[in-house]
Every structure is written in C-alpha cells, then in structure tokens.
Amino acid sequence: MLRKVLIANRGEIALRVIRTCQEMGIQTVAVYSTADRDSLPVRFADEAVCIGPAPSAKSYLHIPSIIAAAEVTGADAIHPGYGFLAENADFARTCADHDLTFIGPRPETISSMGDKSVAKETMQAAGVPVVPGSDGAVADVAEGLAAARDAGFPVMIKASAGGGGKGMRMARDEAEFEKLFVAASNEAQAAFGDGRIYIEKFVEEPRHVEIQLLGDGTGNVIHFGERECSIQRRHQKLLEEAPSPVVDEDLRQRMGQAAMAGAEAVKYAGAGTVEFLVDKNRDFYFMEMNTRIQVEHPVTEEVTDTDLIGWQLRVAAGETFDSGARALHGHSIECRINAEDPFRNFAPSPGTITGFHSPKGRGVRCDTHVFGGYTIPPHYDSLIAKLIVKDDTREKAIAKMQRALDEFIVEGVKTTVPFHQQLLRDERFRAGDFDTKFLERFELEKEG
Numbered sequence: 001m002l003r004k005v006l007i008a009n010r011g012e013i014a015l016r017v018i019r020t021c022q023e024m025g026i027q028t029v030a031v032y033s034t035a036d037r038d039s040l041p042v043r044f045a046d047e048a049v050c051i052g053p054a055p056s057a058k059s060y061l062h063i064p065s066i067i068a069a070a071e072v073t074g075a076d077a078i079h080p081g082y083g084f085l086a087e088n089a090d091f092a093r094t095c096a097d098h099d100l101t102f103i104g105p106r107p108e109t110i111s112s113m114g115d116k117s118v119a120k121e122t123m124q125a126a127g128v129p130v131v132p133g134s135d136g137a138v139a140d141v142a143e144g145l146a147a148a149r150d151a152g153f154p155v156m157i158k159a160s161a162g163g164g165g166k167g168m169r170m171a172r173d174e175a176e177f178e179k180l181f182v183a184a185s186n187e188a189q190a191a192f193g194d195g196r197i198y199i200e201k202f203v204e205e206p207r208h209v210e211i212q213l214l215g216d217g218t219g220n221v222i223h224f225g226e227r228e229c230s231i232q233r234r235h236q237k238l239l240e241e242a243p244s245p246v247v248d249e250d251l252r253q254r255m256g257q258a259a260m261a262g263a264e265a266v267k268y269a270g271a272g273t274v275e276f277l278v279d280k281n282r283d284f285y286f287m288e289m290n291t292r293i294q295v296e297h298p299v300t301e302e303v304t305d306t307d308l309i310g311w312q313l314r315v316a317a318g319e320t321f322d323s324g325a326r327a328l329h330g331h332s333i334e335c336r337i338n339a340e341d342p343f344r345n346f347a348p349s350p351g352t353i354t355g356f357h358s359p360k361g362r363g364v365r366c367d368t369h370v371f372g373g374y375t376i377p378p379h380y381d382s383l384i385a386k387l388i389v390k391d392d393t394r395e396k397a398i399a400k401m402q403r404a405l406d407e408f409i410v411e412g413v414k415t416t417v418p419f420h421q422q423l424l425r426d427e428r429f430r431a432g433d434f435d436t437k438f439l440e441r442f443e444l445e446k447e448g
C-alpha cells in the first residue's frame with residue numbers, strides 16, 4: 001500500500017481524499033496557498049506545506065513547489081483531485097521522474113484523451129459509437145466543409161484541444177460554415193496554442209450521461225453505471241444524479257460495455273469517466289473521456305456502495321481485479337452549492353460565512369470544507385458544498401433533497417440553494433423530462 005500521500009488540491013476534494021487516506025492508514029500531506037492557511041485540509045492532514053501565494057498559477061498549478069513539498073515530506077504518491085493539475089500529462093510525467101506515484105492514468109493516456117479528436121478515433125477503433133463526422137482533425141476549411149456536407153448540416157465545429165465547450169461552434173448551413181470554422185480555430189489557437197478542428201453532425205436536444213470507470217492498468221475495467229448530468233448552465237453542472245431517469249438496465253449495460261471496451265483498449269489505470277450524448281431515440285455517442293475523479297463522483301459512490309477514492313489509491317498501489325459491472329441500488333442526487341447569486345446571473349459571492357448549518361439525517365451527505373466563520377477566498381472556484389442524498393427511488397430522493405435544502409443555513413454570502421429549491425419544484429424536472437438545453441429556458445422566480 002501507499003505510505004504517505006500528498007494532496008495537490010484544496011477545498012472539499014482535498015478533505016475528501018484526506019478522509020479516505022486516514023481510514024486506510026495512509027499518512028497525508030496537505031499543500032496550501034497563503035489564502036488557504038486556515039483551511040480544514042491544513043488542519044486535518046498529518047503535515048502541511050505552504051506552496052505559494054493565492055493565485056493558483058503560483059501555488060496549486062506550480063509544479064516545482066508541489067514536487068519540492070513531496071520531496072521534503074517524503075511522500076510516495078500525489079493525488080491531484082479534480083481541476084488544477086489533475087489532467088496535466090506533464091505533471092504526471094514529472095511525478096514519475098521524481099519517483100512519485102501519480103494517482104491517475106499514465107501520462108500518455110492523459111494526453112491522448114486530452115486531444116479530443118485523438119480520443120474520438122481511439123474510442124471508435126475500440127468499437128464505441130461516435131457522432132458521424134470527420135476522421136480526426138481536418139487539414140483546412142475546405143476539408144472541414146467536405147466533412148460537414150458528408151455528415152449533413154447542422155454540424156458542430158470542435159477544437160481538438162478543447163473540451164467542456166471551449167473552441168466549439170454550431171453551424172446551421174454552408175453559408176455560415178467558414179466564418180464559424182475560422183472563429184473556433186482562432187479561439188482554440190489563442191487558448192491552447194493548437195487550432196486543429198474536427199467536425200461532427202449536430203445532435204439535437206441531447207442529454208449528457210456519463211459512465212464511471214475504474215481500470216487496473218493491466219486491461220481490466222469495472223463500470224459503475226451512469227450519472228445524469230444534463231442540468232448544466234454554461235457548461236457548469238449544477239445537479240447530478242444516478243441512475244439517469246432515461247437509462248434502463250439494457251441501455252446501462254450497452255453504454256457500460258462500450259465505455260469498458262474503450263478503456264480496456266488503452267489499459268486504463270485509475271478512475272475515469274466516459275461522457276456520452278444520448279439523443280431522443282436513446283442512441284448514444286462518445287463525447288469525451290475525463291481522466292480524473294470528478295466532482296459528482298459521490299452519487300455513484302452512494303448507489304454502488306463504493307469508496308471510489310479508496311479504489312484510486314488501491315489501483316495506484318498496484319492492486320488488480322477482474323473486469324465487470326457494478327449493480328446500482330436506489331437513487332442519489334447531488335446539488336452543487338456555490339457561493340454565487342442565482343438572482344444576479346450566478347455572480348460569484350465570496351466573503352465570510354457568518355452562520356452555517358449543514359443538513360443532516362439518514363441518507364444525507366454534505367461534502368464541504370466550509371464552516372461558520374470561514375472566509376471564502378475570491379481566487380478559486382465557488383463550490384462551497386456538495387449536498388448528496390440517497391433513497392430508494394427518485395421520487396423519495398427528490399423529497400429528501402428538498403427537506404435537506406430547507407435545513408441548509410448559509411449566512412453572509414449568497415448561494416445556489418434557492419436555485420435548487422425552485423428546480424426541484426419544476427414539473428419537467430420531477431418527470432425526468434429534460435436535456436442539456438433545459439436550464440436555458442428555466443425561469444428563476446424572483447425572491448431576493
């Protein structure tokens with residue numbers, strides 16, 4: 001087993017990793033910026049090392065400081081959490097160069113999945129359904145237009161180096177294609193230093209459904225069923241659930257087998273997620289693969305009764321297993337509680353939390369690093385808590401979440417709690433009748 005793990009992250013995910021390490025008898029090292037000096041990860045880890053000032057470029061993203069912290073504390077592994085360096089192949093390689101185990105997939109896997117056109121070709125070769133379009137990146141506008149004509153308009157113009165909606169345009173017809181192609185390519189060139197583009201047919205009113213995987217690095221992969229993640233605003237997820245209201249056991253096994261085939265083909269190591277678009281006919285298409293643990297992993301933990309962080313640590317220590325599928329029991333929902341004002345276009349609302357009480361009770365879990373008196377720094381993302389419930393059915397899980405949201409007290413900053421309260425009352429949400437466009441049409445009633 002691993003002896004000492006350094007957590008190269010902050011906030012709730014740093015705490016989440018520390019908790020499992022402590023339960024497994026693994027020593028922990030927190031790293032922190034000066035803005036996080038008084039945070040809970042610093043208090044709860046066995047050791048803590050300051051790695052720089054508040055801006056992440058000089059702390060949580062600064063590879064030399066993190067490697068130095070691992071060396072001075074004698075850590076043997078680094079858990080990157082999500083965000084920051086979690087999908088940075090150079091960081092994974094630098095860890096290996098310093099005899100530190102990076103808790104995640106191999107650097108080559110991170111880079112090939114980070115290139116969205118390479119990822120798509122890899123998955124297609126493994127037999128995973130993909131959206132019709134160009135074979136990988138196109139050489140120029142003319143080749144892009146030819147691929148768009150073949151696929152049929154409307155089409156999506158996507159940056160190979162993009163992901164999460166960056167460098168992406170939808171073109172309705174030939175007339176607007178060239179302009180949008182050039183815009184997407186320039187945006188990708190400026191943001192990623194890589195302007196390569198690939199083309200896909202546009203999938204109408206899709207749902208975002210993703211499969212949780214765990215690979216042992218020798219070609220064995222387990223799938224843990226799906227998460228429904230269509231409730232998003234500007235590519236930021238706000239609520240996730242497992243299982244998806246549109247996925248039955250047959251579709252689950254087909255999506256799970258497809259995701260496993262893709263991951264087995266690259267001898268995937270660690271936790272990963274294959275994102276699919278699911279259309280009106282419930283046909284599914286590979287979208288992207290995330291090579292990290294995700295924010296929403298707890299809903300899968302709840303319905304499969306699994307500690308996914310624990311499995312990341314075991315795989316990193318060399319444990320292997322047989323390929324297979326985990327059964328899902330009951331229903332779990334996660335609401336992301338952000339320090340944002342939903343009545344002011346979700347503007348960030350950092351500051352001091354003057355009063356705090358987190359919901360409790362059977363089937364209620366609140367993953368958070370905040371407490372009464374905590375000051376939310378303005379430098380990082382606005383997630384302050386993940387409220388997760390588990391019950392027998394979707395209906396009961398919704399009722400439990402409503403009860404839990406009603407007992408959530410956060411004073412001093414604005415939060416997304418009232419947004420979730422209104423969403424959970426919406427008839428279409430309650431019926432499971434929504435897609436990725438749902439929040440664009442959702443009208444929040446004024447109350448503040």
Ligand code: MV4
Nearest residue numbers: 131156163164165200201202203208232288436
């Ligand atoms: C698509 C699509 C429709 N057709 N691709 C958005 C982020 C990136 N991961 C891919 N995305 C999409 N790709 C085709 N061929 C629609 C989206 C999309 C979306 C996907 C998942 C969740 C929310 C979304 C919001 C807008 C667009």
